[in-house]
Amino acid sequence: KAGVTQTPRYLIKTRGQQVTLSCSPISGHRSVSWYQQTPGQGLQFLFEYFSETQRNKGNFPGRFSGRQFSNSRSEMNVSTLELGDSALYLCASSLPLTGPNTEAFFGQGTRLTVV
Amino acid sequence: KQEVTQIPAALSVPEGENLVLNCSFTDSAIYNLQWFRQDPGKGLTSLLLIQSSQREQTSGRLNASLDKSSGRSTLYIAASQPGDSATYLCAVVTGGFKTIFGAGTRLFVKA
16 A cells, blocks of 8 residues: 655755745545744644645745645645745644544655655 | 743663653644654654543553643653654644644664
């Protein structure tokens, strides 16, 4: 059974550019969550998608957005990149119907560096 | 506002020692608590999930307990090995499907 797949694994972007990250959940999982991890702030919740709808959102500016497709794959977009957006971006997937009482499985992450 | 704290921030032990990692949370209204392991630069590996109605879960040398009323969870690692060296994170799922992580405990097991 394939795990959570995130692409690309590494990205280098320039300030002001935009970037799109992709996450393919485990087959059958319909909930996908995104997190930002930095040395200073730790793991911070960005947003969660379930059945193509954003079900929850963390405290990040509107430059951070996402979407989920009908096959449960999710993309995250960051516009007008800032140096402080450099981080490891992680996505997690979980089973659908039992709400939060399910185990979350993480991908290997995308390391974004903004220069 | 839910806050999750992990103590200690870092821990170094000799191989073979049993150890306990601590996780505390401020709001006892949680759906579940999950322990993860993270190796440097990598994603998170799920270790144990404890539902809100459960008191503990075990997997191999790992045992996690949950005391909702006191807002505490512990991860017990028996007979530690150098391969256990990693950062251990706990996370709680609160109302509205929000997951809040602790800052983690960096564990180093010396051979």
